[in-house]
Amino acid sequence: MASNENRVSASVRSDFGKGAARRTRRQGLTPAVLYGHGTDPVHLSLPTHETWLILKDNPNALLTLQIDGDTELALPRDIQRHPVRWTLEHVDLILVRRGEKVVVDVAVHAEGETASGTSYVLEASTISLEAEATHLPEYVSVSVEGLEDGDIVRAGDLTLPEGSTLETDPETPVVVVYVPREEPSEDEESEEGATEAAAEESAEPSDES
DSSP states (O other), rough: OSSOOOOEEEEOOOOSSHHHHHHHHHHTTTHHHETTEEEEEEEEEEEHHHHHHHHHHOOOEEEEEETTTTTEEEEEEEEEEETTTTTTEEEEEEEETTTTTTEEEEEEEESSHHHTTTTTEEEEEEEEEEETTTTTTTTEEEETTTTOOOOOOEEGGGOOOOOEEEOSSOOEEEEEEEEEOOOOOHHHHHHHHHHHHHHHHHHHHOOOO
């Protein structure tokens, strides 16, 4: 489960716009906006490295924000990263309260080995769950152990963490098991190409009268 001990010291920003955001990032901080529960949005600066460490493996990590002596609980709603460096660019946060339930997308982790000669594809890498904001699962596990060609695990088949309810359509395929198609070897491709060329040549009309 997500921890409620992800404490982050945040400061209120008064400068806005692209130029201000660049200056904020040069200071080792990430621009953020906190909103929700009918309050006015609050523009914040978060310590980039500390925030990145918290969010890198769990985008649904619960943050305990310390803002000018006040403490607020918040969940990331949108995380923007640099397309090349993958560093944090901006974070949208939503206020939450203890005991409040929220809907989040949670990663699906496949575990185990399918039957011999088969493989699987993860059709849904995330599913939507409703759970308490202070007890959000980091991921949901699905076992593929012994599954055979043609087997399908649907969202409704998953064992959900205690206190969570499924928001995704239960019929949504999550895992599909199949027999991989063998790629022809170079020799087989060459032989097949020669056969096709010979067939085309024999099919050409003769110039002889």
